[in-house]
Amino acid sequence: MSNPPTAAFVVVANRLPVDRVTLPGGRTAWRTSPGGLVSALKPVLQRNEGAWIGWHGAPAEELEPFVDDGLELVPVPLTHSEVEEYYEGFSNGTLWPLYHDVVAPPEFHREWWEAYVRVNRRFAQRAADVAERGGVVWVQDYQLQLVPAMLREMRPDLRIGFFLHIPFPPTELFQQMPWRRQILEGLLGADLVGFQHQGASQNFVRLVRQRVGHKTHRDTVYLPDGRLVTAGSFPISIDAESFEKLARDPATEQRADEIREELGAPKHVLLGIDRLDYTKGLRQRLRAFGELLAEGSIDLDDAVFVQVATPSRERVDQYKVLRDDIDRLVGRINGDVGRIGRVPITYLHSSYPKAEMAALYRAADIMVVTPLRDGMNLVAKEYVACRYDDQGALVLSEFAGAADELKQAYRVNPYDINGMKATLLQAMESPDREKSRRMRSMRKYVSEHDIDRWAKSFLDRLAGSETHHDKHPRPV
Numbered sequence: 001m002s003n004p005p006t007a008a009f010v011v012v013a014n015r016l017p018v019d020r021v022t023l024p025g026g027r028t029a030w031r032t033s034p035g036g037l038v039s040a041l042k043p044v045l046q047r048n049e050g051a052w053i054g055w056h057g058a059p060a061e062e063l064e065p066f067v068d069d070g071l072e073l074v075p076v077p078l079t080h081s082e083v084e085e086y087y088e089g090f091s092n093g094t095l096w097p098l099y100h101d102v103v104a105p106p107e108f109h110r111e112w113w114e115a116y117v118r119v120n121r122r123f124a125q126r127a128a129d130v131a132e133r134g135g136v137v138w139v140q141d142y143q144l145q146l147v148p149a150m151l152r153e154m155r156p157d158l159r160i161g162f163f164l165h166i167p168f169p170p171t172e173l174f175q176q177m178p179w180r181r182q183i184l185e186g187l188l189g190a191d192l193v194g195f196q197h198q199g200a201s202q203n204f205v206r207l208v209r210q211r212v213g214h215k216t217h218r219d220t221v222y223l224p225d226g227r228l229v230t231a232g233s234f235p236i237s238i239d240a241e242s243f244e245k246l247a248r249d250p251a252t253e254q255r256a257d258e259i260r261e262e263l264g265a266p267k268h269v270l271l272g273i274d275r276l277d278y279t280k281g282l283r284q285r286l287r288a289f290g291e292l293l294a295e296g297s298i299d300l301d302d303a304v305f306v307q308v309a310t311p312s313r314e315r316v317d318q319y320k321v322l323r324d325d326i327d328r329l330v331g332r333i334n335g336d337v338g339r340i341g342r343v344p345i346t347y348l349h350s351s352y353p354k355a356e357m358a359a360l361y362r363a364a365d366i367m368v369v370t371p372l373r374d375g376m377n378l379v380a381k382e383y384v385a386c387r388y389d390d391q392g393a394l395v396l397s398e399f400a401g402a403a404d405e406l407k408q409a410y411r412v413n414p415y416d417i418n419g420m421k422a423t424l425l426q427a428m429e430s431p432d433r434e435k436s437r438r439m440r441s442m443r444k445y446v447s448e449h450d451i452d453r454w455a456k457s458f459l460d461r462l463a464g465s466e467t468h469h470d471k472h473p474r475p476v
Contacts, residue, residue, distance in 0.1 A: 004065045005072045008132045009050035011041055012123055012147060013140040014087070016054040016073050030068045037140065037165075039239045040451040044459070046070050053126050059083045076126055078119065085115035088316050091143045098177060099142060099169050100279045100373040101399075104318055108178050117146060120186070124150035133157055136462065139190070141165045146182070149189030161462040162190040165236065166375040167401070168200035171207055184212050188221065188229050191465040194458055196375040196401040198233040205231050230465050234458045235405060238378050240385040240450045246358040247386035255355075256362035259306075263363075264342060268303040268428050271364035273357065273379050274371075276309040276349065278322050281370040281397060281414040283329060286345060288420040290333035293344050297425060300342055305368075306360065310351045323349070361386035366393045366427050369400060370414040376401040380409070384446045390436045393427040395420075405445060408438035 017038040018030040032038060045052060051072040056063055059082070063075040078086070089112035098106040124147045131137050138161045139147045148162050174180055184207055187193050195201045205216050215222040221229040246252055263269060270289065274280040289305045292298045309326065313319045330347040338344055352360075361367070367383040377400040384394060384406065396402060396409035403411060412423040427435075 004074045004126065004130050005051055006130055006132050007049060007051035007072060008135045009045065009048040010053060010127055010131045010135060010137045011045065011050065011140065012053045012127050012137060012144060013037070014055060014091075014143040016056050016075060017042065017052055017071065018056075018068050018073065020057065030066075032069065037236075039242070040455045041138075042069075042071065044455060045072075051130050053123065053130060074126060074130055076119075076123055082115050082119055085109075085112045086119040087143065088313065090116040092313055092316060093318075094177075095142045095145075096166070096279075098173060099166050101167070101169065102173060102176075103372050104278050106176070108176075113179055117182075120144055120146035121150055123147050124154060127151050128154040131155060131158055135159070136161070136459075138163070138459075138462075146186035147189075148193075149186045152189035159462060159465070160190045161192045161194065161458065162187055163194040163234065163458060164200070164375070165196070167373055168195055168203050170203055171210065174203070174207055175211075180207075181211055184208055188212070188214075188223065191227075191229060192458070192462045193229065193231045194234040194461075195231070196233065196235055197404050201231040201233050228465070230461070232461060234454060234461075235401060235449070236376050236378070237446065237449050237451045237454050238381045238385060239452075240381070240446050243358065243382055243385035244388050244447075246355060247362055247388055249355075249358075252355060252358050252362060255359035259359060259363040263304050263306070263346065264301075266302055266304045268298075268365045269363055270303060270305045270366045270368055270424070271308075271360055271383075272305070272368045272370075273308040273360065274310070275312040276319065276323055276326070277312055278318060279371055279373050281372045282307065282309065282322075282326055284372075284414045284417060284420065285368050285370045286326070286329055286333065288417050288424060290329075290337065290344070291417070292421050292424065293333075293337045297421070298428070300337060300339070300344055303428065304344060304346065306346045306348070306364070308348045308350070308352065308360070311349060357382070358386055364392065366395060366424070368395045368424070369402070370395065370397040370412060370420065371400050372397070372414055374400040374402075378402075380406060381446050384439065384442045387439050387443065390439045390443065391432070392439055393430065393435045394439075394442065395423055395427050405449065406442045408441040410438075 017033050019033050020028055021031045022028055051074055053074045055078050056075040059078055059080045062077045065074045093107045097104040123144055127137050134157055136159045148160050208214055208221050209216045219231045330345050334343045334345055361383045369377055369380045380396055380402040394409040395412055397414045398411045410423050410427045412420050
């Protein structure tokens with residue numbers, strides 16, 4: 001690969017912020033990926049002439065750095081075996097289930113770990129090559145937890161931040177990890193380690209004290225070389241303004257009306273939108289809804305459930321099993337309580353553009369977000385942002401990070417099926433005035449605590465973190 005561009009602000013993530021698409025005629029092009037992280041960091045990168053380092057999504061292919069929509073993009077190549085062992089293996093077969101309260105059993109394989117180390121070093125080397133002297137590097141998420149320490153060793157002049165988008169597990173779960181100390185030491189290469197909520201930050205500091213032996217005080221870790229590492233909570237959010245603008249579009253409203261008509265114009269439309277993942281609690285919510293229908297607590301003419309399950313990690317065995325389980329569950333419920341022309345559950349195993357998602361949010365009377373464990377869950381915030389008329393209800397798992405912020409949601413323990421049934425009924429039967437009061441409060445919070453505020457709060461804290469090296473200009 002030729003010499004990559006250099007930049008004063010560098011984002012390092014598992015994936016680049018673009019997807020390759022095939023245009024009519026067979027030509028390929030790059031399209032900006034959906035998601036809050038890209039929308040948050042893109043303007044910061046553009047203002048600071050920054051660079052984004054990540055895998056471009058195709059194995060066994062090396063690409064030169066390129067520019068897309070004003071962004072310097074630096075691809076990191078992965079082989080087929082590295083995709084299998086680093087990404088599908090250690091990242092999603094070991095770390096993902098362990099960090100999500102062992103909802104599924106994690107697997108610990110030495111060859112997966114070795115691939116994880118190797119790929120993390122490649123990302124760190126690429127960041128070391130790209131970052132200008134005294135620059136800022138922001139490393140993202142669980143796939144790259146070793147990068148901060150590796151990068152610190154290569155480039156001690158840099159200011160390094162790390163943010164974990166998923167939960168960080170409690171001590172008793174993290175200690176199952178055979179490579180627990182290496183992961184902690186990897187994160188300690190950063191000046192600032194950010195988490196979704198305060199409990200995760202406290203877990204991290206506690207583990208560093210117990211397992212690595214460094215002195216700590218509140219949110220600060222004192223390293224033997226005199227460097228300080230700060231841990232903190234920075235709940236991520238969404239571009240609330242753009243979602244509301246899309247929701248107010250007449251085309252979106254027309255599509256929302258069409259969706260309700262296609263569903264038979266029921267009194268209540270319940271909606272779930274998730275990646276097809278075992279942490280999302282799909283089985284529990286569908287079972288609760290099916291039982292409400294079967295026992296006659298709600299009528300098929302009054303309520304339908306739309307569940308969108310975006311395909312996810314389809315080569316991983318646990319996800320193949322989950323898809324089959326959900327298919328069977330939906331088929332059983334629809335067969336037991338449905339009738340000709342009226343099915344209780346509309347199940348859509350597909351992904352949809354942002355405009356269709358906004359129309360679904362507008363069509364739904366009740367949004368059901370019931371993960372068994374989730375770092376944040378931005379779907380809950382997207383639904384709230386789209387309810388500009390202050391109507392609708394949000395049923396939200398107390399184990400989603402969003403529950404710490406959206407306190408006016410109808411909270412539920414997704415492991416308690418009877419409790420979930422009662423909460424779904426409460427959300428359907430609450431007076432409109434009550435639902436409006438709750439939604440107004442949540443909309444105010446989401447509007448004030450948007451994705452720009454999240455990025456600015458982290459970067460401001462990173463710029464102000466105390467280290468043994470000189471202060472450096474921060475991104476603006």
